[in-house]
Amino acid sequence: MTDTMSHPSTPNANAVNGTAALLETRKLSVDFGGLHALDGLDFEVREGEIVSVIGPNGAGKTTLFNAITATIELSSGDILFEGASMMGLDPNKVTARGIARTFQNVRLFANMTVLENVMVSQHCRTRQHAFGALFYTPAFRREEAEIRERAEKILSFFGNRLVGYRFDQPAFTLSYANRRRLEIARAMATEPKLILLDEPVAGMNPVESAELTKLVGRLRDEWGFAIVVIEHHMDVVREVSDRVVVLDHGTKIAEGEYEEVSNDPQVIEAYLGHGNEPS
């Protein structure tokens, strides 16, 4: 968006292709008691880029997402989005700025319908308040229709998985794979610039996982989102990523294209050292 605001001293600019950094973390640290879950992490995402974050369990990947979305407090460091600091923002303001996420352990609004889940996630992009609702103003009706239409459009992105009779089914009735899809739909509904996907294919079978992998590509190509995806399945990582970032013990141990990173001795060591072969 704003090339002028992008910071001149971008670290680790090994994937420079002319676009500005959309998201940038600087010396990001998060401590839980004595545990350094993130330890001085520099991380960046450019516009229209798909970045995979990999690393053994407990490496701090989810913590990175939590820090970016302000669900946990930073111990030190700074996070810039489109060149402006996000320090001290509430989670809902971060979403309003244009960052949406999914959760590793799917967290839908279980008793709301599929459609309502997507409609409610457009909250920060819509205006109408109690007044419009009470007097049923034309503006209110127009906005309601728009919200619904947009929700249906987003859900139709997933083929016939979440449409038709599914619109009005409560989310808890969905299959596991559909719940993950609905979480992505909900993230899309916040009209973000950047989507953070936390293990989107975990628990899916190979067919579903391949389908979702394609979807991640289409999310970027058709909707123009930049995407960060935490993933354990290396075939998925190879397929989707422009760039791979490897975390271990809260620090970045490698970064680059998939081929580069997967042959990095330090990365192999990190996985083997934990007895945790990537599958």
Added chain:
Amino acid sequence: MTDSNSPEVAASEPGPDLTPGGTPDTPGTPGVADLAEAGETDETLLSPPRPVFAQNWKRILSMGAVGVGAQIFLALSNMPLRLDDRLLIKPILSLGYVSLLFVPFIAGNRVGHQIQREGIPMHAAGLHEIFGGVICGVIAGGGVSLLSVLLVNFDLREPLVNWSPMLAELLAFGNSTAFAVFIWLLLGGLAGAAGGAMRLVNPKARRVVVTMVLTVGFISVLESLVMDLAEGLRFEWLTERVYARRGGLNWNWALILAAFSGLVAMLTRGRVRQAREHIASLEGASRARTNFGLIILTGAILVILPLFLGKFTNELLANVGLFVLLALGLNVVVGLAGILDLGYVAFFAVGSYSAAVLTAATSPRINPEMPWLVALIFVVVITGLVGLFIGAPVIRMRGDYLAIVTLGFGEIIRLLFLSDWLADTFGGSQGITMIPGAGIFGLGSVSGTEPRNVFYLVLAFCALAIYISWRLERSRLGRAWMAVREDETVAEAMGINTVNVKLMAFVVGAILGSFSGAIFSAKVGSVFPNSFLILVSIVILVVVIFGGMGSIPGVIAGSAVLIGVLGGPRQPGLLSEFSEYKLLIYGALLIWMMLARPEGLIPSVRRSRELHQQEIAQDSWLREQLDEEAESTAGNDQPARATA
């Protein structure tokens, strides 16, 4: 039970459950052969009845012991003596005896209860259940026998104030102690047998029996209401015959009513349910039209009915209406936004006091003597601001902390009105008296002396409150409330400003509460701090929970049952005899409700969905399979059962 009609489930047993938090699926479906065998029974798989003497003696003993405890407790709480005056069916049954006899009945019924396990067929009910019920009832009845013996031989009046010869006499039906011992064993056994027998009759017959019992029960219990109606509608000639002069149904009329209602139940068998299901299945425009028609009909009845009712019943209706109004307000806070507010009475109090100060000439310091309708505008603004001030610090907390803090604020508001510090504005413990009635556009004044007008005023505001909750629930704000109720953290991550949204619920709730406050002060004509005890908050909350959180019809039904029949914190209900035991019954009802029907009397669609989520999950899983087949891939895409 879904298993019995979906053998496919067993045929294509899915892979391991991959859902975190989901319970592993263990259908253990019976084979197809079993299904064919049990082909005659339409819904339920049944195995043969258990042998009569193969009882679960431990269960019978423990149930019986609970019965003994319950009966002795009820007897010593003086309920039978107090309620003995209230004849239900003359001359055989008084409410006093019912209050004891229902215990062995329920114990006898519960002892035959079978835990339903998926895939394991239930035993058909038979003599086993009756025998178990009898034993259990005899044990429970033995509690009263024991008490009768103790009553005449010991004097424990010191700690137990209701330990009296009168009680002994009541329990012995005026005869000897030996008679009491015998008759209670017998009555307990009979009641227990009846309870056990309820398990035998098939659902259709049970429905007829239940209709008969309920009809007779309601007509006898609601005697004062029926009499009042009879006076207005001029059918006293009938009620004079039906009811005995000093209360209670005449026994022959009880029989006639039972027979009549049984007949009606048999003739209309299932019609009502069919009609309801038909309405539920309507879609779109015709659904809206039916709903609209029903609303108009209900409204018309509510407008016309009071014209035929006397003071007593109109007063009752007005009280119920006030609580409906309060409960609707709390329902926005608790039911829609999921904020557990235990200090809701604060807004009722602020509404009442501000209306009193603005309208009463006798208000100590400020007395602008506004007309009621003008004052109402200020009342709404003031209460809304108070809601904002209380809400702003409180709303950031979650769950239990929030509940405790709201409880505190509710009490603080009352103590402020009571305090000497503000006594020269609010009159301290003297309160504010001689508040004029509410003048409505020259249509006359609405005050406590004309309960019918009060009812109409309350009705108008209930309609307004219903409209407000209904519209807000189906708006962007209402969806945000739902999301916050479901998962606050995620709601915030989805871009909802949870603090603002919750504050909004708090303020809307406060404003709805202020309506009833303003009406209350005009109706009663005076306000005192002790009209606004914590108890009021609790009662309103119980009404909402009992009726069904988040459900407007539920909240109305809850108020009608609890406030109308049992009575409010200070308002008498139809069963004024119960007023002493009101809180005991509230508590018992609440516990029973939580165990048996946690979603409330008339649950909101969302909550009844939760109730059926297992079946839906099964269903959707089957559909999923069909989807999956299209891709000719075995899916481990199995339904996760959301834990409620």
